[in-house]
Amino acid sequence: MAGQFETLLAERDEHTAILTMNRPQALNACNVGLWRDLRQAFEALRKDNEIRAVILTGAGRAFSVGADLKETAWKNETAAQSHARIESHQQDLARLILSIPVPVIAAINGYALGGGLETALACDLRLAASTARLGFPESRVGSFITGGASILLPRLVGLSMAKNMLFTGRHVPAGEARTIGLVDEVLPEADLKSRAIELCRDIGRSAPLSVRAMKATLNRAILGDMEAALANETLTLLSLYGTADHREGSVAFGERREPVFRGQ
DSSP: OTTOOSSEEEEEETTEEEEEEOOGGGTTOBOHHHHHHHHHHHHHHHTOTTOOEEEEEESTTEEEOOBOTTOOTTTTOOHHHHHHHHIIIIIHHHHHHHHSSSOEEEEEOSEEETHHHHHHHHSSEEEEETTOEEEOGGGGTTOOOOTTHHHHHHHHHOHHHHHHHHHHOOOEEHHHHHHHTSOSEEEOGGGHHHHHHHHHHHHHTSOHHHHHHHHHHHHHHHOTTHHHHHHHHHHHHHHHHTSHHHHHHHHHHHHTSOOOOOOO
16 A cells, blocks of 8 residues: 555554655645545555554644645535535545544644544544644634534533534644543654554554454444434535635635624
């Protein structure tokens, strides 16, 4: 698998696969190429019986800041095209990460925002560098969460804190993220990857079939209504695409100014 991707670095450490999103100049914002590479990588790992754990991280100053709002490939889409894109990008990636039989660990190095944090939520465990900042800026640009965040986030941090994060769009520092249960450990940035590898090796010493059965059973018990959540997220996001506030949020983002929302 190593070397076959344009926007993703893939390597192995014994029975651990390490995937590094590699668009550091764009803070690993997901364009069409990165969505494609992530899906293909997780599809391949699903079939790899030698792998016992996966690490997902980002190159440079960010884990990922989510969808690339400068991407031109999805401008002027029809509603049907937007629906297909949302399903094949963030939603399918969440399904893949949740369904891959081995544990996936997000090593969050820097910013994890919007779709980037949604991807981290789909992982089984989350480690964060002390410099990490996590948040959902969707409400600040007139957009909406996807990737199963509507079910994953409140089940990690509680309903009230989830609403706090989503309503305000604020960035949560790593220390607070640990306190509220959004991440499992906070480490110096220099130690993040080595700790993730250490944890994967520890998992690798457990019986592989037991670990796989535990992940599948826990996910079924806790996330049995995931498909309904994904469908609702897609429909809600599509309903917001046509609003004046969404257009204003996108323009303001490009112009680097504070948006003026009118509830229209």
